[in-house]
Amino acid sequence: MENLTLLFKEKNLKLTPQRYAIYKYLKSTKSHPSAEMIYDNLKANYPTMSLATIYKTLKTLIELGVVIELNVGEDNFRYDANTSQHPHIICLSCGRVDDIENADFNFLDDEAKKYTDYKIDTHQLYFYGICPECQKKSE
Amino acid sequence: MENLTLLFKEKNLKLTPQRYAIYKYLKSTKSHPSAEMIYDNLKANYPTMSLATIYKTLKTLIELGVVIELNVGEDNFRYDANTSQHPHIICLSCGRVDDIENADFNFLDDEAKKYTDYKIDTHQLYFYGICPECQKKSE
DNA sequence: TATTTGTAGATAATAATTTTCTTTTAATAG
């Protein structure tokens, strides 16, 4: 995470323990947590940290381009420190959010360019279905 | 819209003027309006209609499967009466939402199945970029 | 035409997120 230090220095931002903890947690998990979930997870080690700090830090990290905001269709956002372009899949039954890994969907931007006059920057691809665990449960 | 009448009857729902107007407006536009935008648009002809009615009707229409809820990343939802599976493209500058038409992205569900154990139901594909109008403006 | 049941509309409530303001702290210079 040396580059995180550099990145913060470049922008005259302070790399506080809270900010570092939030980023590190996001890097460590594949659960695509919401702000609230991050808060609950860090509460033990940072008992005084407030939700506002989580939100403000997430915004900062997004602006820096090291975190992505996901819109899975719930009433809140999810966050992901894996900034490589990759699809997500959401379980309609339990709400968990997983990466789809090893698949290459990078061609999508070029494909879309054929059908629009927009200048395309990026995309988000969300699949919806039932996760293996919930499939078992409903049997 | 004869099938809408039938659909409502089947579910013992009442096809009120308000509901009909909301659906008709969504059918008539490609602007992917938010609840608020629908409200503003119908206010002239239905001065007594409340936002709550818009929201309740949208929920009903979604349950009936004749309207789709879009999550473009703003702080509100957008709605679309074109229920065929098609991608959307959002202008990062002005926020407008367009369809990507004539493109066939239906293969995506099958493609994703190769990389996950989820049972896949559907997907949403959002492109982000700059629309032609905003491109001109920034020149 | 009466009756039943669902719905409209007004309003209050909820919940995620943002803002404000004061105190604290990280980074830098001396």
Next chain:
DNA sequence: CTATTAAAAGAAAATTATTATCTACAAATA
């Protein structure tokens, strides 16, 4: 190593999209 300063944390209030509640009304059926 300390003083300084600009940014950030934390607490609390504010905002905003959406939902729930409740009463009066209206559509469908008998």
